């Protein structure tokens with residue numbers, strides 16, 4: 001029997017083996033072993049189990065332990081006992097009946113049509129690798145201050161904060177965000193307009209659920225943020241790509257008439273991923289046209305806090321009174337992605353009108369983190385962290401820019417006014433997807449620009465290179481490695497590492 005169910009771990013044996021973990025009681029171990037053997041068919045239906053005396057001797061446990069285990073298994077139906085002994089019950093699973101198991105069949109499931117619309121445009125590599133776009137400097141996050149804020153929120157609010165809370169989020173956090181946005185981003189808002197969400201992604205999903213019906217048209221920047229396309233797919237919207245140039249989203253003149261949208265996704269402060277800033281003329285035009293045609297603009301201000309050049313560019317939401325703008329923000333870059341906290345600022349009237357719907361749609365929660373975050377912002381810790389990160393990212397961006405200029409001399413570098421990434425255009429002969437695959441094999445994780453395009457074109461062949469999580473001194477060697485890989489793809493011989501600059505791609 002011991003070959004079928006395996007030996008049990010006695011407390012004495014486990015201590016002698018130097019383990020500090022206490023093993024489960026013998027009786028529980030025996031029950032579990034027998035159950036597993038029965039379910040896996042190693043003890044087929046009808047097979048006779050050894051007597052309690054024999055099994056106790058074989059397993060090195062008391063007879064009473066086996067008797068109780070058998071009684072338990074009989075009570076839940078694994079075995080039946082009569083005068084002739086204890087036998088395994090006939091169970092319905094084929095393995096328990098001792099029959100050979102068939103390969104699990106691919107289930108014939110009728111998925112929702114939208115499931116097939118999600119195309120894997122990028123590989124999901126470890127996003128803490130160097131050059132990953134969008135990952136902040138995780139090792140520079142002020143963990144001690146954050147721990148203090150969490151402890152404070154626990155001390156002050158437990159046990160009440162273990163309940164659901166307000167569906168739209170902790171009022172203290174909504175107020176703190178509103179105050180911060182008014183000052184730092186020129187957003188016109190009060191706390192009552194802020195809805196806390198599970199990151200910007202849930203904010204985008206919420207915009208879709210609140211403002212669109214299936215089949216309606218939504219515009220996205222192309223190339224653009226895949227999360228916006230995913231949100232639109234989930235709402236069964238017809239997603240139309242809008243080109244992007246040096247002034248941001250460039251809407252063709254007749255698009256408002258021929259393809260009128262309900263929802264428009266934009267990232268005006270730092271277009272993702274090309275980095276252009278939406279010009280004021282286009283902002284005003286978008287607002288005027290959206291107002292006229294009853295559309296809503298989603299302003300994704302994902303990295304607007306990290307402005308590196310010139311004066312801060314205020315939000316589009318704050319540009320004019322009552323703009324039809326849904327301002328979306330995230331703490332994934334300003335704090336850390338695992339916090340999964342973002343928000344949407346609704347126009348005042350909308351916040352009032354949708355209050356009942358939101359109460360039914362949302363459940364609140366994450367209260368301790370939200371209260372800690374409110375304190376983190378109010379105490380000035382958040383502002384100080386932003387200041388430190390702005391300086392760090394500027395330094396890192398400069399290092400990346402220098403390295404790209406040295407190694408990819410003729411390639412255009414895009415963006416960099418804000419944020420944590422630069423975008424590099426590549427000539428068509430260097431396939432960006434192949435290059436990123438080779439880079440990944442070397443532990444580097446820039447993303448292929450074409451992966452963000454709905455309609456890939458020559459201008460969308462390139463690399464989106466993050467510097468947020470990569471120390472300045474690692475950027476030159478990393479770009480050197482990229483240039484070496486690109487040079488090999490370009491049919492050029494690999495240069496020796498000692499040559500300086502070692503791998504310069506003249507394209």
Ligand SMILES: Cc1ncc(COP(=O)(O)O)c(C=O)c1O
Pocket residue numbers: 134198199200201202225227267272300302329330331332337341342
């Ligand atoms: C354009 C853009 N918006 C928003 C986000 C943040 O999303 P979330 O808050 O869901 O992490 C990201 C993150 O990479 C992004 O690139």
